[in-house]
Amino acid sequence: MGRTPCCDKDGVKKGPWTPEEDQKLIDYIQKHGPCNWRTLPKKAGLRRCGKSCRLRWANYLRPDIKRGRFTPEEEDTIIHLHSILGNKWSAIAAKLSGRTDNEIKNYWNTHIRKKLLRMGIDPVTHGPRLDLLDLPSILSSLQNINPSSLLNMPSMLNLQALLNPELLRLATSLTQPSLGNPIMGNNTLMQNQIQPLTQNITPYFDSAKAEPSFEQNPPRNYGVGVNGRVKTEQSFENCFGSNNVTLCPSSTSSNTSAFLSNNSNQSLSNGSNSSFSSVFSTPCSSSIDRLDSSLANLISSACSEDDIETYFGHIVKKFETPTSLDVCSS
DNA sequence: AATAGGTGCAACCGCCGGGAA
DNA sequence: GTTCCCGGCGGTTGCACCTAT
Numbered sequence: 001m002g003r004t005p006c007c008d009k010d011g012v013k014k015g016p017w018t019p020e021e022d023q024k025l026i027d028y029i030q031k032h033g034p035c036n037w038r039t040l041p042k043k044a045g046l047r048r049c050g051k052s053c054r055l056r057w058a059n060y061l062r063p064d065i066k067r068g069r070f071t072p073e074e075e076d077t078i079i080h081l082h083s084i085l086g087n088k089w090s091a092i093a094a095k096l097s098g099r100t101d102n103e104i105k106n107y108w109n110t111h112i113r114k115k116l117l118r119m120g121i122d123p124v125t126h127g128p129r130l131d132l133l134d135l136p137s138i139l140s141s142l143q144n145i146n147p148s149s150l151l152n153m154p155s156m157l158n159l160q161a162l163l164n165p166e167l168l169r170l171a172t173s174l175t176q177p178s179l180g181n182p183i184m185g186n187n188t189l190m191q192n193q194i195q196p197l198t199q200n201i202t203p204y205f206d207s208a209k210a211e212p213s214f215e216q217n218p219p220r221n222y223g224v225g226v227n228g229r230v231k232t233e234q235s236f237e238n239c240f241g242s243n244n245v246t247l248c249p250s251s252t253s254s255n256t257s258a259f260l261s262n263n264s265n266q267s268l269s270n271g272s273n274s275s276f277s278s279v280f281s282t283p284c285s286s287s288i289d290r291l292d293s294s295l296a297n298l299i300s301s302a303c304s305e306d307d308i309e310t311y312f313g314h315i316v317k318k319f320e321t322p323t324s325l326d327v328c329s330s
Numbered sequence: 331a332a333t334a335g336g337t338g339c340a341a342c343c344g345c346c347g348g349g350a351a
Numbered sequence: 352g353t354t355c356c357c358g359g360c361g362g363t364t365g366c367a368c369c370t371a372t
Contacts, residue, residue: 016340016366038357054358055341090360105361106339 013047017056059102066098083126
């Protein structure tokens with residue numbers, strides 16, 4: 001049995017609200033409060049559906065609604081929350097006082113979404129646009145890594161004071177045989193070595209300190225982060241520390257994809273469309289020297305927390321996604 | 331000046347979950 | 352346990368306005 005309509009369709013007005021209708025609704029709610037939307041229109045003298053009244057009140061007439069353009073801070077908040085919550089507009093609206101879910105949804109679809117697309121960022125995953133990536137070459141180059149090199153992983157974990165925790169997550173993900181990881185297979189030795197070491201990781205990265213406003217640290221431009229803000233020297237020092245790392249601003253430097261497709265031992269400053277890349281300077285930290293060159297290059301190729309997180313997030317996710325073969329074999 | 335295409339946003343639609351009967 | 356109602360949510364539509372040609 002289907003639901004009965006929320007209102008009698010006959011005689012119910014649709015379309016834009018007139019100022020008179022608005023006033024009737026406001027008057028009624030101010031007098032009686034917003035209760036029982038189904039019966040409200042009749043009592044208020046409106047030829048409208050109760051749902052329409054609720055929407056009009058919630059999205060337009062409510063006195064606590066903030067009008068006007070979204071501030072950069074609000075935009076940052078929306079992007080951040082969307083990366084966590086997805087299209088949960090009401091949940092996002094709950095964190096932004098005075099903004100409605102409808103308003104945020106509209107703003108996302110008309111402004112932020114397009115802005116992210118222009119920046120090469122997938123507005124759904126908040127990772128790089130997969131339609132711009134040569135994913136097969138990325139995956140094939142990863143598969144070319146010598147598995148024995150990953151035995152140095154504990155050394156890499158010693159870098160936790162320097163490196164982005166997302167890199168750490170990547171490294172540990174690469175060693176998870178349970179994820180159908182094509183590199184490690186069922187290497188339980190690796191698992192046994194890595195698992196204990198990853199128990200007590202305390203990343204240096206402090207998201208509260210990352211990416212301070214451009215106004216505070218304008219001098220050097222290291223590219224644009226996911227939220228569109230310009231990364232600065234200070235923001236990277238906040239992420240990685242400044243002792244062993246030199247960041248190289250570059251407009252045409254290699255991105256992770258291009259680097260990985262080379263499966264390289266090379267520096268990364270050639271030919272890419274990445275908004276940011278950086279390389280470790282020489283001398284590298286001694287810890288990095290201890291790593292296998294393939295893995296070291298994997299790490300050094302992607303000092304941008306945004307780049308590495310998004311690129312490898314996709315790759316790891318790819319590993320985690322069961323294929324038809326996986327399903328058959330299990 | 332005319333008009334086609336793009337943009338922004340209010341409003342609608344269909345579906346869902348929770349709770350009352 | 353089932354049915355029904357209500358409020359709420361996310362996706363989509365329609366239209367006014369803007370911009371480029």
